[in-house]
Amino acid sequence: MNDRSAEIVKFDNVGLRYGTDPEVLSNLSFTLYPGSFYFLTGASGAGKTSLLKLLYLAQRPSRGAIRMFGQDLMTMPRERLPDLRQRLGVVFQNFRLVPHLTAFDNVALPLRLAGAPEARVLKAVSDMLEWVGLAHRGHAIPATLSGGEQQRVAIARAVIARPRMLIADEPTGNVDPDMALKLLRLFEALNNRVGTTVVVATHDVHLLKKVPDSLIMRLNKGELSDPTGALRYPPRPAAGPAAGPEREL
């Protein structure tokens, strides 16, 4: 499965600047392989969210080239983007739940957008809300949910359609350690059972230790470093999450 032709994402000398500001991401060249579990770390303002925005197609790079699922993003017309986006699951840093929709309908959104039959939507969303501990809050609208509850809705929405790549920006920032672990299990299950490539941006060092075979990418002022060989080929799992410079986090 992990052969070069099956790469999920390939960045080639990518740079990103907002407006006329200096580049917030520079010289990014790396490849993400199917079925791998990546953590993206780095100080606040290092550019983690910016990199993830490129990954979840919310932003086009200012320079360089990106390929995703074997397709060239740089020349892709925007009519083709929805098809790619439907293969992604995204947990946004600020959740971005649709404010007028209930928790249930928010989680159901990716399935409904893809035209899933309502019976399947009902079953899948109910089970998922159960798992994230929100079965009783299905009818609540986001404004009436706590930060942690909103985060769990956002995660449920990201995984509900069994995406080929899951991109999560600080997905456990607002929940207690037990819930963080439980949510991580969800990501791992997706990774192990569905073969989803997972990219999780986080500040949480403890989290890094919880996923045995994870790879770590580190952003420092917009440039990527590779403490665990995540970006080498073939990708080598981190030799124990506590290894290397991650100790400093």
Place this chain on the structure above:
Amino acid sequence: MSVPPLPEAPEEAPATTATTLTAKPPRAARLLPQPRMGGLIPWVIAILIALVVIAAAGGLALRNLAETARADLASAVTVQVIEPNPDLRDQRGQAAVAVLQGMDLVRSVRLVPQSELAALLEPWLGTAATSGDVPIPALIDVELVRRASPAEIAAIETALTAAVPDARVDAQGDWLRPVYRALAALQWLALGLIALIALATAAAVWLASRNSLAQHRETVEIIHLLGGTDRQITRTFLGTVLREAAFGAILGTAFGLGAVWLLGQQFAALDAGMTRGGGLAFRDWLVIAAVPLGGVLLALATARMTIALALRNML
């Protein structure tokens, strides 16, 4: 903690979503909250539609009025024979009548009796009208079999003057030409008004659509990022536009028809020959019924274009 409840993979190949979307639209109403275009737009549309209904009804009534009047008048001419000598005048009048009766285009001819003319003129001329001091021309009312063109009327005159040199032919329509011009101008005015109101409607819908999109920009972005298509987003917005425009159109039509009916009552009360023929035919009511339909279609087309342009600028 058990195994996380990852939903079963869908039986259909997930890659076919693009085609399933076009074939079987998901329940769009549940994808997005029904965004409202802003509370005023149905009322604005109602007012504009009412104005168009009134303008259209007025324009059509004017057209009918003008056409009926023109048909009456253009199919008749008046012939005058100017001759101070009463005997000669009678003789020439008779001669003219004879010539006219021989024409194909002429249905009937009536030499207006001098007494009738005198009675007509008396209010202006007093006793002079009957005294014979003031020369009165012989007057012949000629009814034609159909409306005659100016060239045909000129031909009548040529043929007539060959026999009766002092004869003059007046198409009765000529007197009323300024009135026709005024009626025509009013019809153009009605059309112009309708065009302007259509423009105003489009502008109002354009503004409201942009406003509504801006208001729901975050939701639209989320839908995009979750793989929603422009088509799905547009459909949701157009659903709202349709509802609000239809509401406004129905209300506006009802109001406009009420106003037209009231005006009709006022004119009917005049009971003057002028308003005869100013009524609306079935065909006209069809045109008026098309007004709200056209309004809704215009609103939909405008909103669709506005949204398509705005979405194209998003990633």
